[in-house]
Amino acid sequence: MSSSSSPMQSTGRKLKLKSKDDETFEVEEAVAVKSQIFKYMVEDGVSNGPIPLPNVNGKTLARVLQWCQKHADPTITEDELNKYDAGFIDVDQAVLYDLLMAANYLNIEELLKLACMRVADMIKGKSPDEIRRTFNIKNDFTPEEEEEVRKENAWALGP
Amino acid sequence: MVSQAAEIMGERVVDWSDFPKELWSPIGKSLDTGIDVLRFRSVCSSWRSSIPPSHPNSPRFPLQFPHPYDAFPTHLCQSTIYCIQPLDSSSTSTAATSSHIKGYLIKVQESASGKLRLLEPLASHPIRSYPRNTKTLNLLNFRIVEITKAYTLRFGSFGRAVVEDERRYRYRSVPGVNKVVMFPNSAWTNAEGCAIFVIFLDGKLGFAKYGEDKLTFVDDQRSDYDDIIVYKGQFYVVDRLGVVFWIECSSLKLVQFSPPLCGLGSRKHLVESCGALYVVDEYLDKDRGRMEGNRSYFNRRRELHNTIDFKVYKLDEEWGQWVLVKSLGDRAFILGSDCTFSVSAQEFVGCKRNRIYFMELEESRAFNLEDHCIADLAFSPDPPSWLCATNLHELILTT
Numbered sequence: 001m002s003s004s005s006s007p008m009q010s011t012g013r014k015l016k017l018k019s020k021d022d023e024t025f026e027v028e029e030a031v032a033v034k035s036q037i038f039k040y041m042v043e044d045g046v047s048n049g050p051i052p053l054p055n056v057n058g059k060t061l062a063r064v065l066q067w068c069q070k071h072a073d074p075t076i077t078e079d080e081l082n083k084y085d086a087g088f089i090d091v092d093q094a095v096l097y098d099l100l101m102a103a104n105y106l107n108i109e110e111l112l113k114l115a116c117m118r119v120a121d122m123i124k125g126k127s128p129d130e131i132r133r134t135f136n137i138k139n140d141f142t143p144e145e146e147e148e149v150r151k152e153n154a155w156a157l158g159p
Numbered sequence: 160m161v162s163q164a165a166e167i168m169g170e171r172v173v174d175w176s177d178f179p180k181e182l183w184s185p186i187g188k189s190l191d192t193g194i195d196v197l198r199f200r201s202v203c204s205s206w207r208s209s210i211p212p213s214h215p216n217s218p219r220f221p222l223q224f225p226h227p228y229d230a231f232p233t234h235l236c237q238s239t240i241y242c243i244q245p246l247d248s249s250s251t252s253t254a255a256t257s258s259h260i261k262g263y264l265i266k267v268q269e270s271a272s273g274k275l276r277l278l279e280p281l282a283s284h285p286i287r288s289y290p291r292n293t294k295t296l297n298l299l300n301f302r303i304v305e306i307t308k309a310y311t312l313r314f315g316s317f318g319r320a321v322v323e324d325e326r327r328y329r330y331r332s333v334p335g336v337n338k339v340v341m342f343p344n345s346a347w348t349n350a351e352g353c354a355i356f357v358i359f360l361d362g363k364l365g366f367a368k369y370g371e372d373k374l375t376f377v378d379d380q381r382s383d384y385d386d387i388i389v390y391k392g393q394f395y396v397v398d399r400l401g402v403v404f405w406i407e408c409s410s411l412k413l414v415q416f417s418p419p420l421c422g423l424g425s426r427k428h429l430v431e432s433c434g435a436l437y438v439v440d441e442y443l444d445k446d447r448g449r450m451e452g453n454r455s456y457f458n459r460r461r462e463l464h465n466t467i468d469f470k471v472y473k474l475d476e477e478w479g480q481w482v483l484v485k486s487l488g489d490r491a492f493i494l495g496s497d498c499t500f501s502v503s504a505q506e507f508v509g510c511k512r513n514r515i516y517f518m519e520l521e522e523s524r525a526f527n528l529e530d531h532c533i534a535d536l537a538f539s540p541d542p543p544s545w546l547c548a549t550n551l552h553e554l555i556l557t558t
Contacts, residue, residue, distance in 0.1 A: 093173045104182060113185070120189035125304040127246055128201040135175040140204045149201045152212075153298040155267070158274025 015042070016050035017065075023058030024050055027065050034068040036107035055105045060098040063088075067111055089118045128153075183209040191345035192305040194241070194298075201299070218341070218350040218369055221271055224312060225367060225374045226333065227359040232316035233333055235355070237344075238268040238309045240280050240500065242507065244302040245545040261508045262302075263543055266309065271322045281495050281516055281523045283311075286542055301546075309498035310339040312357070335360045338497065341369075342389045354408050356394060358384050364396060366411055377411050388429040388499065390436050397427045401438055401481070403474065417474055420481050424470060430492050432501035435473055437484070439492060439499075439515060442468035466533065469515050469526050486528055487513045494518065508543055 015032045017025045032038040041051065053061065070076065070084055091099070096118060103112040123131055128149075132139060141149060187199045187210035200207045221234040242262040265286070266278040277286050277296075312333040337358045344353070353369035356377070363382040365374040383399040394406040396413070401420020404413040420427070424440035431437070443464040471484040471492070491504040494517040504512035515526040525534045 097173045097175070097178070100178075100182065104179065113189075116182070116185045117189045119186045120195075123186075123190065123199060124192075124195050125302055126198065127299060127302055128198050129299065130246065130302070131198060131202050136173070137175060137203050137206075139202075141207075142204070145204060145207065149207075150299075152197060153201055155275045155296040155298060156273070157277060157294060157296060158270065158272060 017061065018050040018052045019056055019058040019061045020054045021058050023061070025061060025065060027068070028072075031065065031068045031072045034071060034108055034110075036109070038106070053106075056102045057098070060095075060102045063095075063099065064102050064106065064108070064111065068108070071110065085114055089114050093122075180205045180209065188347065191347065193239075193346045194303050194305050196346040197298075198303075212346075214347050214349050216349050216351065217346075218344065218348060218353055220269055221313070222369070223316060223372070224355070225372050227312075227336065227357055227363070227365050227374055231314055231333075233312050233314055234316065235339065235341075236268060236311050236313055237341075238266050238278070238283075238311070238497070240264060240266050240306040240309060240495075240498065242304045242306055242502075243546065246300060246302060260545070262304075262506055263508050263546060264306070264502070264510070265542075279523075281493060282518060282521065283496050306502070307498055307500045308341070308344050309495065310341055310355075311497050312336045312339055337362075337385075338387050340387050340389055340394065342392070342394065354394070356387050356396075356406070358387055358396075362399065375411065377406070378413055385427040386429045386499070388431065388436075390429070390431050395429060395436065397429050397438055399425075399427065401427050401440065401472070403429070403436070403438070418480060420472060422470055422472065424468070425464075428494050428499055430494070430499045430501055432487070432490050432492065436476075437474070437492070437501075438472045438481070439494065440470045440472065441466055441494075441517075442470070466517065466519055466524070466526075468531060469517075469528070471515075471528070487515075489513075491516060 013029045014026045015029055015038060017027065017032075019025070029038075029042055033042055038051075056064070067088055070088075071081065076084075089096070089099075096115060100112070100115045100119070102108075103115055122134060126134065131137070183206050187196065187206065190196050190199055193213065196210065196212060200210065200212060218237075220237040222237075224233055224235040226233045241264070243265055244262040245260055264280045266280040266283060268276045268278055268283075270276055278284060279286055314331040314333060339355065339357050341353055341355045350369045355367050355369065357365040357367075357374065359365065361382050362384045363379075364377040364384045364387070366377050367374050381398070384396050385399055387394060387396045389395075394408065395403055395416060396406060397403050401417075401422050402415060403417040405416045406413055420438055420440065422438070422440035423442070425443040426441040428439040428441065429436065430439055444467050445464050471487065472481040473484050474480075475482050487501075489503055489505060489512045490501050491507075491510050491512060492501050492515045493499065494515060496518055502510060504510040504514070510516075511525065511527075513528045515528070517524055517526065522535065525536055526532075527534065
């Protein structure tokens with residue numbers, strides 16, 4: 001997702017959003033359009049009344065909007081943005097999960113990418129068993145797949 | 160699925176089984192080492208089907224590669240240096256080093272027969288005391304992290320001749336090749352885009368794209384390049400004076416990246432540590448001198464040069480100047496035969512902090528930055544028992 005080619009217009013127009021637990025948020029259009037969902041709504045002129053977001057709770061929406069705000073700021077440098085992102089995504093599993101779901105639902109590509117990389121960091125270096133325990137995943141391989149996995153994870157040593 | 164809802168290090172455990180399956184793909188694609196992709200695909204059925212094992216056109220080794228200064232058929236081998244650790248005995252481990260068992264550094268090289276050789280990371284000898292009757296290593300029993308990749312140039316064209324040589328333990332490295340680097344080299348790399356650089360003889364710099372059969376000379380007026388490294392996704396080369404250049408790959412133009420080091424050592428090495436670029440200046444007891452042509456190079460090599468000192472410099476990129484580093488702190492630098500890297504010493508068996516581990520002829524040595532003393536010790540201790548013992552239960556004879 002790239003910010004629009006024309007400079008950010010502070011039309012002052014705001015979008016009203018309502019989280020699933022009935023918290024309302026007011027956010028500038030220029031910030032909200034980081035989400036492709038809102039971008040299309042704004043372009044199609046459908047932005048009367050609060051937009052209900054039944055899949056996102058208030059706490060998560062607040063976080064997401066804070067991220068969008070930072071990323072819509074034209075004065076911030078790339079270095080500062082990277083530092084901000086590193087701190088932003090350094091959260092526990094539960095918050096990360098909610099952020100992932102929200103970024104996916106609201107179609108915010110950069111935030112989704114950031115969250116995905118964080119999950120990848122949680123996977124790096126671990127054995128498959130440890131990964132399963134971290135994410136509470138069940139081993140559901142068929143016997144054929146299990147055999148494939150066993151073979152792939154065996155280093156054949158030789159001269 | 161019963162969610163234990165246990166407090167693990169103060170975190171609520173989340174049940175990811177409801178996670179949208181299509182999101183595992185971008186997560187898997189964010190992993191860039193072959194070993195992490197392998198692990199990802201070994202977790203469960205939906206993860207396995209969400210990403211392929213690698214790019215369909217991944218670089219394949221051994222790779223036929225032009226001999227830098229002669230006409231013999233040669234090929235490039237890739238090795239990977241890993242940190243290997245036993246699984247934590249406790250059922251919950253989120254921190255990487257929560258286990259108090261230190262990791263072991265190994266170098267794994269793919270042989271022409273497809274089998275893997277376990278080598279010492281510094282000298283690249285086969286691990287001497289590794290039980291000979293161990294045929295496979297079951298990776299599911301370990302935590303494995305890739306540290307870096309290393310490349311060597313060997314004689315022989317690809318095929319049966321090389322397999323035969325290897326079976327007889329004849330690994331003939333091409334002499335006069337100082338360093339080979341390739342980039343990119345992640346799990347998702349398309350071989351088409353790979354660039355390979357070689358420093359050979361007295362410091363000539365050569366370049367070839369993956370699959371090319373001719374070497375292009377970079378800056379052929381000069382032959383005083385000491386080392387080359389991939390740093391932050393770009394190629395950097397250092398010359399005898401300690402000037403670091405960035406290489407612009409499409410034009411093979413060298414752009415000066417640092418001022419001269421004004422170090423009085425004879426040989427410069429490039430090392431990355433904690434995201435910063437370092438030059439290690441190696442002092443020899445005899446001046447290497449200027450060398451012209453192949454013959455004088457090999458004549459020179461027969462004179463023994465002893466390393467007597469090291470100085471380490473860090474590049475302060477903001478001010479564009481070199482800063483002398485008095486101590487590496489908890490880090491150790493490893494100057495291997497075909498790669499350089501740094502580690503946090505306390506995490507590894509047999510690794511001491513504030514040391515530079517290097518090769519002198521065929522021997523491994525350790526330089527202590529604190530007292531400038533060089534110890535004549537083997538960098539690689541015997542493989543720990545947990546690396547050997549478990550395999551006796553998994554003795555699988557491979558065809």
